[in-house]
Amino acid sequence: MNEPTPVLTLEGVHTYIGQYHILHGVELTVPRGQVTMLLGRNGAGKTTTLRTIMGLWPARTGRITFAGQPIGGAGTALSTPEIARRGIAYVPENMGIFGDLSVKENLLLAARSARRVDDIDTARLEWIFSLFPALRKFWLYPAGKLSGGQKQMLSVARAIVEPRELLLIDEPSKGLAPAIVQNLIGALRELKQTQTTVLLVEQNFAMAKALGDTVAVMDDGRVVHRGSMAELVEDAALQQRLLGLSLAAHG
Amino acid sequence: MNTVTSPLPAAEVALAKVRLDWIPLLLVAALMAVALPLVGSVPTWLTLTVAGLAMGMIIFVIASGLTLVFGLMDVLNFGHGVFIALGAFVATTVLAGMADWTGSASLAANLIAIFAAMGVAMAVTGAIGYAFERVLVRPVYGQHLKQILITMGGMIIGEEMIKVIWGPEQTPLPLPEALRGALLWGDAAVEKYRVLAVAIGSAVLLAMLYLLNRTKIGLLIRAGVQDLEMVESLGYRVRRLFVGVFVAGSALAGLGGVMWGLYQQMVTPQMGAQINVLLFIVIIIGGLGSSFGCLVGALLVGLMANYTGFLAPKVALFSNIGLMVAILLWRPNGLYPVAAR
Amino acid sequence: MLHRLLSHDLPRSRWLALALVLIVLALLVVPFALPGSKSLNVAAKILIFVVLVASYDLLLGYTGIVSFAHTMFFGIGAYGVAIASTRMGEGWAALGTGVALALVLSLLLSLAIGLFSLRVRAIFYAMVTLAVASAFQTLASQLSEFTGGEDGLTFRLPELLSPSFEPFEEEVLGVLIDGRLITYYGLLVLAVALVLLMLRIVNSPFGRVLQAIRENDFRAEAIGYRTVVYRTLGNVLAALFATLAGAMLAIWLRYNGPDTSLSFEIMLDVLLIVVIGGMGTVYGAVVGSVLFVLAQNYLQDLMRLAAGGVEGVPVLSQLISPDRWLLWLGVLFVVCVYRFPNGIVGWLRERADRSPLRPETSA
Amino acid sequence: MLQTEGLTVRFGGHVAVDGVSCTFAPGTLTAIVGPNGAGKTTYFNLISGQIRATAGRVRLNGQDLTGLGAAERTRAGLGRAFQLTQLFPRLTVLENVRLAVQARAGEGLNLWQIWSDRRELLGRAREIVAAVALADKQDVPAAALPHGDQRKLEVAILMALEPQVFMFDEPTAGMSVDDVPVVLNLIRALKADKTKTILLVEHKMDVVRELADRIIVLHNGQLVADGEPETVIASPVVQRAYLGQDVEAEA
Amino acid sequence: QSDKEIRIAHVYSKTGPLEAYGKQTQTGLMMGLEYATGGTMQVAGRKIVVIEKDDQGKPDVGKSRLAAAYADDKVDLAVGPTSSGVALAMLPVAEEYKKILLVEPAVADSITGEKWNKYIFRTGRNSSQDAISNAVALDKEGTVIATLAQDYAFGRDGVAAFKQALKKAKLVHEEYLPTNTTDFTAGAQRLIDALKDKPGRKVIFIIWAGAGNPFKIADLDLKRHGIEIATGGNILPAMAAYKNFPGMEGATYYYFGIPKNPVNEWLVANHYKRFKSPPDFFTAGGMSAAIAIVEALKKTQGDTNTNKLIKTMEGMRFQTPKGEMTFRPEDHQAMQAMYHFRIKVDPAFPWGVPELVREIKPEEMQVPIRNKR
């Protein structure tokens, strides 16, 4: 296999939240231009891993390297804004919507280079509207009043309103209607065409199957399996062991 | 107050756009109109009204920093008062040093002295505000209660420091020659200093409205208050902006302090604490955080004080509270509610 | 037995338990161990503050309501005793009537404020109470016919509680037993009883609901608790206890005036003590009050000693001068709020059990 | 018997729920589906009293609930689990549930007893915590739970209320695959009881298919379909507007 | 050995809003002891020790500090406090401990009035003396007066005493404004309306203490209606505002340049020497209190027995920076001269300089006796 160069690597990352030891030496590589799925049960540490990459929790030991340069870990902790400015966009688990601001303002903030909405690339905005029509409809609405799924759309839209090298997305499909999940899958595929790398946490195995190139499975703060998605899809026993998943239920 | 239209027609639904709400302004006008027959004499009414509006402007400047910091950063700065006193004390020093300018009968020289005092006061209070934010406020963002306590602690410390530097006694801050006295329109009198206050107040208002509504800064800070981590994840160094806002708020307090001190013509270390409650009433009426609301609230308070003071001085004691209760009964979140937190 | 008295809400830290025992012992023996007017005064002030602060903790720590009108109720209690004793003349009847009327007034007022404004945003409520409290203070000094205005009221109490009452000829353990001492022990018993009662309330099913509302009122409403009812009731209870604390103050001082019981400064002291002691713990009120009242009364003396050492040093002597004791009290506040984010009680408990009780984690 | 008659709410110019009349019988599980923003959550809010209706009524067993607040409706027998988790963040898992048990027992205004002396309430709470497989975390503050566990706790609180009408709003969203069955089993057990009215909003069609006795479809706030699961899912409106084109193949 | 010391407590606002006033009293007290003992700080061979207590401007604190002074520090007598509210709370303590409290400079009438007890003396002036002296200064045929005062007991009592003492002038309007007034326009308008059409000399007499600056009303150009402003004396920083009112008249309790006597000369000279500034309002009061104490102790040969001291002090005459004072036996209030002044602007001073028009002798003022004995 011709291994693409990794965009992001985590080596021996240990993260503590307060006095709790949450990540116990996470090892992870995210190849450029691919979708890497991060799977695992509730509480395995997926969200913590993404937050550690973003610098929202400090990695106490280990190394996090992005595009060849260290961004986190012992000794080289960049601040979150600096990490984001290197080209990483993040869709958090709780969506991180600015409820007091309108949909428009939420997107405007996400488009860092734009001073006003007119500065945002119109074609890209249209593309987002085609993926998530609700956003056009509720353009001037306070985002806090959106429905759960609409908030999720807005959160994803914010991450893709400008091109970024790496997307970290935490469970984007939760609360989305099937049709919108389809749109999302389509959108991520399109982004892959433009050499955008994606690290995706997902419980929806159908979506993982549809998108994933490589996969990492976490358990108890460690990455316990790394491989290609295809391999995991083939191997029902592996699924059962890693995810407690029986294919029967998911046909 | 977001009036910029979408670049893409939001064709399907016409959703609530926020437009300037004129009703509270009408309320100000109505108050003035009701007062006229009650007061009876037109020149007296004019004197009271103009003085009230000007007083409103002064209060607005003093309160604007408070409302800015609260509205944008959701920080309840009980220490605001100490910046007011500090600004005023700095002005006493500056003006004492410029005795030739203030003593001159030329308006220009007087104004230069005052503006210099304001400039220095804003610089000093801004700098102290920076330290205040760094040391006291930063660790307690998002925790109202601790903010109240910490900023109160800061207030006590600041007040005592003022006593260490300038002494505990009241210090005179005389108004320069050319700004004393009144302009006469027939039988109505308008103090000259109040005209200056209106000018400065308007300038502050315009600057604030521009900065908050025409730039991304206002948005960023509001977003940062709701979810700091998310704004940082979008790549903004929003903490720096926070400091900036706090510095601006403190500098505005300093400016207000100079204006207040010159108005009172004397300053005391407690002067800030003394008007704290009044300021809080003003920003509650305005809607806790809206700069325009703060202006309207201040004007109402200024007018109300003069009308009730003239018509029924006993009532004046409780006029501010009465006004506040009435307004909250009508609009429970103030005149210009900033989206509910 | 002790468990039940403490409503199963034990100190949960050896150091805290030790501190509490020491405090109670100290308060018991102060009149004999440290005879003197000042130490007795300080001890009595501690008792009064413990009750007042605990009642505020009921509001702030357990119900999550920030109110600046708490001293208003404190003042009502104090004025109740003062006005009744002035108007009806000294006597138990006056005392009883004063306390009863004060309780009724507090009840009505807190009910009105609660129903009127507990529906508004928390921060609005805080601001509104700030304004109401200052209006009440103005009112108290305006009604000078009744309240003695700014000058306040000095009054007499029943014989048993007056300093001139000296039941024994002989000194007991080297101390002359007089009405002051009797009053002190009366207040001590009352304070202990009231604190235990509050401890019981916060550990009742009702108290638990208050905490739930503080955490998430939307959810509390959705599981069937009418938050307005609970909040109002919490508000009223806190007001009543504060009223009793006010009555204790008046009984101790035999004087009351607007500065003494209504000032914003007291409100701030109370707020600080709650936070320094540890919100939502009741015990915090005890530990915090002791530390704070001691600091308030002895800091100046301490600084006088320190200032002696730096006399002549220009700026330093200014800063350490006992006249600037407030400066250092201010610094102390700030440091305490930092050093003990969960209050002293919270800190002691955390040290005691490193169990996963980490408040303030973001959801 | 839960009934809504012409239930309508408008926010400014936007009609979120538009004249929905529907009857839910005891012993049936009705799934409510529809695109994001269709008004499902809002419909729940109108029923359980979080939002006041602009028009229309809500009745439970003939009793008119329209004028009542959320707390009163809960006590009348409506129970609700929220789409966006609503917990008492700093209280422990057990206490979260115990408070609901206590509410159910009407013990809230008991000022004199000590809470922990009410052993039967505590015991009941423990049972429920165990039923959602959170027993080993019962002393953890709710805020420190991973997302999936928080979802389970949300369900546990609803269970503790023992209402007559259970309203689940996407109970399994964001739950890991091996935890989903825990919640589904609880719902199955409720169904087996045959006396409870169950309303379920869910985007996972396999779950809906398996559990629902009946499906109603909301679209733009209106009730557009109502009937047997298979017929409704097969109907063109659902296929087009909700599920998207080739979703069958994926799911 | 403590038997040989004479212990005096000075309870005053070392901190709190009146800190500046309190400090002046303390300075004056120490200088007065020095002056009266000829620098030895001893009377009849007994050393005088002053124990300072901070009442923080709070009545309850003052009360307990005084009790501690009497009980714990075993002082023989006490001086203070700064504020009237504190003083009133302290009065019963003196009675309880049967020790003298020499009130200085709290002014409320009731201290030597209805709340008085026999242990209370006062060297400071009371509000009646203030008001009456001002009335005497302004009381001329053909003068119309309106008052502006704070709307609480202190303001209303002052106006009442003032009104009572007016014999020739006419009081046409009493304006009371809230203590926290910031904008005086409305009050000024009412005053103008009340006065402008009256014949003769028109005066607004201001009694104001604390926050707010009522002299602001002059900015409304009162001159166009021929209205003048009058007020009593004040501490020097407050008299900076007087600079705008050359010719303004009133009566003051003390201004360092006015009384001509050896005591005041010593005070002014030594104060300049030590502090590079003139003594102020309350410095003189503190000194008077010290002199009163030392004179009384001299007469008792250093005996601090309370009843003996009371006997001695009743009717006692003593020389102060303000000339001779007498403790009136009925209510223990020191009768003293006041000074009718007119403001002159002198660029050498940052305040308006009050020039003596006339010394108002104690006999000229009928200060009512209000205590029940």
Ligand SMILES: Nc1ncnc2c1ncn2[C@@H]1O[C@H](COP(=O)(O)OP(=O)(O)OP(=O)(O)O)[C@@H](O)[C@H]1O
């Ligand atoms: N704020 C916190 N304080 C303490 N512990 C926490 C906190 N946040 C998370 N944890 C713990 O960290 C562990 C990992 O949580 P994390 O949220 O990363 O899991 P996850 O894999 O994202 O799970 P899920 O699929 O449910 O979202 C969990 O055991 C959780 O209890």
Ligand SMILES: Nc1ncnc2c1ncn2[C@@H]1O[C@H](COP(=O)(O)OP(=O)(O)OP(=O)(O)O)[C@@H](O)[C@H]1O
């Ligand atoms: N309080 C509110 N104010 C204004 N609009 C609201 C409010 N609540 C909901 N809406 C709007 O009503 C519509 C219906 O929202 P609702 O939350 O009911 O959708 P939903 O069907 O639950 O969607 P989802 O599947 O995404 O959760 C949305 O467009 C939303 O923006």
Ligand SMILES: [Mg+2]
């Ligand atoms: Mg997660």
Ligand SMILES: [Mg+2]
């Ligand atoms: Mg929903």
